Amino acid sequence: MNAQVGNQTGLLRKLHIDAPLLLGLVVLMVAGLFIIYSASGQDTALITRQITRLSIALGVMFVVAQIPPSFYLRWAPPLFIGGCLLLIAVLLFGSMGKGAQRWLDIGVTKIQPSEMMKLAVPIMIAWFIARKPLPPSIGYSIAGFALIMFPTMLIAKQPDLGTSLLIASSGLFVLFLAGLSWHLIGGFTILGLITAPILWYFYMHEYQKQRVLTFLNPETDPLGSGYHIIQSKIAIGSGGMWGKGWLKGTQSQLEFLPERHTDFIFAVFAEEFGWVGVLSLLAIYFYIIARGMVIAIRAPDAFTKLLAGSITLTFFVYVFVNMGMVSGILPVVGVPLPLVSYGGTSMVTIMAGFGIIMAIGTHRRFLRDN
């Protein structure tokens, strides 16, 4: 079974690069550049910066791919504990940005511990769950759940709803893929339904509540908080079956659409390339996810299987949440369209995640020898 993975092109194989996965990622990035170019009003300086960023992200992916997965196995608990300490530090000393406290100034540079936790959490939970045979027992699952909720709450407190959602998902996916009892899944769902109103009344900030309310009925505030979603839906809807054509989307080119080249870039894409374009984009994402899952299934042990599977599914959460919010079926939470939206530290994190997946797909021998 593992032998098939070894049949890849020699050079890339030696560089620990998974060619089919890289192909999918690069296609997405190039498509992203074209859409950013259109969405930013043909801003070449912005494109140059994005290309720099993509190069850095690819570089990070390459470096991470060289690290054997056993490294993460060893470093999972310190990584996780260190991350949690940094999150606490952010809450105590962090600097503000856009009404939320996310950054930690360490003198030389600013770091965003929540980004680190996007990988540290699945690594930690995969390590934790893989210590015992699968499926995990109920008690062990609950312990794992507790490990997930701790950093999630810290990030939600910043407040950063989008990231905490992604981090919680990455941990929960590990539990799910590990064979978490369906009874427990049902239990957690009920628990979630119960805690939602508690979160609403005691935990959520006013602007977060406002986002949810606006999501439920955007037309009540067309010029205020509903403006984003209304303009976004107009952009998407006016795109039609075939789209208005590249650089020809009136909603984006005439700047009716807010956050055009960042969180709402999917609306620009949908306007200019139509439903056919949307289906194509979904197909590319599905291809990447499927490839990630194939690597996960072929992974040699529980830890790497769970880690690769979780990172891949979390990538889908990005896609679903972003597309869902832009097209009006989910509330507006600040989640970018992965590898397409302009900028963001999150791109580096995502690519580091794919680096881990590639490492898992290419470092078998080391593990088998172990």
Next chain:
Amino acid sequence: MLNWRRRVAIRDHLAEANLFARRVIVALVMVVVLGTILALNMRGLQVDKHQDYQTRADGNRIKVLPIAPNRGLIYDRFGRILAENTSFYSLEIIPEQVDDMDELLAELTELIPLEADLIEDFSKNARQQRRKFKPVVLKSRLSEEEAAIIAVNQHRLHGAYIEARLKRHYPYAELTTHAIGYVAKINQKDANNLEMEGKTANYQGTDDIGKLGIEKYYEDTLHGQVGYQEVEVNNRGRPIRTLSEQPPTPGQDLVLSLDIEMQKVAKQALGERRGAIVVLDAKDNGILSIYSNPSYDPNLFVHGISSKNYKALLSNKDRPLINRATQGRYPPASTIKPHIGLLGLESGLITTKTRIWDPGYYQLKDIEHKYRDWKAWGHGWVDIYKAIEESCDVYYYDLAVRLGMDSISEFMSQFGFGELTGIDIHEETSATMPSRDWKYGRFRQPWYAGDTISIGIGQGYWTATPIQLALATSILANEGTHFEPKLLKTTKTQTGELPVPAIDRKPVEIKSQRNWQIIKTAMEGVVVKPTGSGHAAYRDVSYKAAGKTGTAQVISIAQDQEYDADEIEERHRDNALFVGFAPVDDPQIVVAVIIENVGGGGKNAAPVARTMMDYYFAHYPENF
């Protein structure tokens, strides 16, 4: 091997792999389901409701903007331009686009000089703004330099724009004000009128509207038809490109019968004196010159007159805002003696043979009061010729009393007294041709014989405007033919010039045509005979002129009573009048002159009238 067995003992790798694979399949199914939900939702937006959203996208981006038509130009009879459209830079602000107005104004003040009252006016206008996203002028008539400074700093002045706008300009300034008037910004009252007349749509892009004179009277002709362009706008309402355009139809050009050079002569002839001059083309009563002194610069109003300047105009005791030629109510004085004389001949009460003895005064039967002649020792024996030539008052006291007020009033109305002349500007008063009914209506008093005596010499209740005097003289010169005096000569369209036909009213009909001749001969005597009251002014003329002097006792046309002593002295002096026409045999030109508070008409007004006639005969050889 041992190692392998030990591991198997602890965990079943195959079972785990199978479990994991099953969970992956469940997860992938979830991914497909959720992906399908996304795709179906997108299909709903992009395919099912596409038309809806397309419409809303177009609604976002497409705006229909009016394009104001260019206002028709105004020329004088020789094609000299009297009202033109010149482009000015103006600094305008779209209030809806400004985040912090105070900050913007502060920044602008640092860049270019902005007086406090400009900002005050702007704030007021911005508050009273009728249409959203319409620019409000902050400062008009920017210098090139100021416009450049603003343009360079445009990027940080969000909501402020430099616009090149066409504005009306009157190159002859105060020379044409009372005739042509001016345009100024459409105010609330104008807007209401436009609304009432259903013209609001046509004025969508228009800033200014005729407020006075020709500009107001021919507003519809001058304005033209608004055009539209469909433009694509961005989220700040800023036009990006034009999608389609329906060009406006420019207003028609107007050619006036006015001669701007003659207008200059009129102004010069009056000099510093208050008064008015009307010169008519005797053939159709086209107005060659109409000038009221003092006048004012109409260009001030075009750009929005400052309240300081406006107050100064309002409080000026010489009343420059009044068009004396059409709104000044003056006693016509002796200028109407020819008309009363004509009525006397017509009624048979006098003939050319009739003579009366003028001892220097007139008395009504059984009444002590003596009505004085201007010549204290009297004119001696006076017939109709002498009565007109020397302007004998006693002859007319007697004639008026014998004619009776009813007959005078009825006859004079036929010459246009007491009626609007029909001149094509709205600023006109009918003045007063008194009658029994008029006096009763006004004062609840009966008409006395003494009232008629004053009427005989054009005094008392009788008032007339200079344009009425010119008209009455023209009717006399044309032996009854009555054309309305008009400024508009032709309108110019793309297809060519369209002459405006003269409008005639009911002519004055008399029984004996010879009576016209008698009166005209008498009027010729006024300037020809050495004893004629206008002779001094008309010595050595190269054409045959006829006329009549007038000297009116008045206080002033002004209503103010707060004069100092010197002032009262000056304002109590007589008004000088002269009406005349030439040549006598085939009248080409009619002149009416009135000069306030300068004394005798023969001495003061007749020379002015001669200046106008001299100019005419020197420059219009084809008519001579």
